[in-house]
Amino acid sequence: MEDIIKQAAGKRPLVAAHRGFAAGNIPCNTLASFEAALRCGADIIEIDITPGADGELFVFHPGKEPFHLGIKTYIPDMTAAEVRALRYRNYDHTPTQYPVSTLDELFEHFKGRCFVNLDKFWTCMPEITACVRRHKMADWVIAKSYPADECLDFLEAEGADIPFMPFINREDDVTEDLLKRNIRLLGAEAHFLADSDPVASDAYVESMHEKGLLVWANAIVFDYKSVESAGHTDDIAMTGDPDAGWGWLARKGFDIIQTDWPGPMRDYLRQAGFLPQG
Template sequence: MRFAALGNPTYVDINRRLLAAANARTPLVAVHRGQNAGSVVENTAKAVRAAIVSGADIVEIDVIESTDGDFFTFHNGYEEAYFGLDRDILTLSTSELEELQFDLYVSAEAEKYGLERLSLILSSFPETILNIDRSWDYWDRLLPYMDEFECADRVLLKSPVSEEWLGKLASHPVKYPYMPIVKTMQDVELALNWPDINLVAVEIVAASTDCALASPSFVEQLHERNLLVQLNALNLPNRVPLFLGWDDEVSVLDEPEKGWGRLVDHGADIIQTDWPMLLRHFLASRK
């Protein structure tokens, strides 16, 4: 499907890069936390670069804020796994965060490898569309901070749907492209009808076919509104299906048509994956 515009035509200049990507090839491949493998750790500049060379059209990263108000890239909740840290990383100062090292990836002879600032990734990848996740609690401070990088045309924000976060987007003068994570029709109605936000895409979460959002007709309705649809092939640690079990695991270990193929046929404009190179190969072989 080709789009004449995304969302509200008022924001055509901001959305131009994402629109061009969506019309160049479908579905777009969004890589979850960058490509982490071997000695490359997720949510780092190395992971973003690895994702790009693995076929990413969009790279998703997670953002945290130090107690001093500085922004780093990390998914909180993984403190123990990466740092052996029995503490919420969100309670740490900038200096404490900068002391953390990915110990499993650093030997006495190796260069240090720790948390990275969001500024490094924003400045290092000026041609890459970044999907910034888990940042909504900081939007009061994060949005003005990102304004300094003039990156609105290459940043796609996402969040669960709430009046608080939609209000923050609406009140900010720079209209960053936005993708709500919807799980109910109430989520959909709230996001679609909220004024003064640059809604360009919708991420649908549906565990079973009983969910009204799992209907192909719902995807068609979103397309009629000039909105992209993101479907997840991810397998998170809790193993709850994000979209009908049509996921990376079944695609890699069984048959890609049972996972990625179904997402494509369902109308996905963006597929988020942990296996970008294999997904890109499958998409090329399916044409």
């Protein structure tokens, strides 16, 4: 079976919007932020998943409740009704009108409109898998996890229809083994600290492509002291040198680039000739 995301990435780099596109009064990980990301030209929306106390799956980054919601309680300790009553805070920490959405709501809202990257897949694999199947989204998602035995065994035994990309740090020592297993492997998310790291090499990207696999890179910055892609970041791109940020990643041949700035990155990629005009 040919994955439709591979077909899309075979034509051009895909733009992945990290937690949507948050700005002004629109917080990250809300349906509004994902809608904004699509309007900016994103192909993929990256989401975080947190389960509530009674099993409902919510689109929320674990542990960020004090910052994003202004509360000291955590969603895993709350009922679905309690979570539904919450509202996000904006960048000024002022309450907004935006609720914490469920994974069911997100799938229904964006089904067939974009690909969905499921971060934190390892937190509740059976429940997320059931939700993906319930909404017939298996061709439209990417499950992400570290290549831990628990996750790989689950995918092989119970989630062989779920597209998967492991997080790979600096050197890839898992892909060859994964190709031998009954896992729907899309490729790898490459994390590297230096241009000289093996997963940042032309040879690695070319070898993955020869296997029919994709390589995902990150321009996002969680912590400026520990960047994801050897300094080829959104920060560099947005403050004056997009060629050293997004351009470097695109020239390297990465199939998917994750960003917090989907609109400017897409504009740059088009102007630089990495995307078709128009």
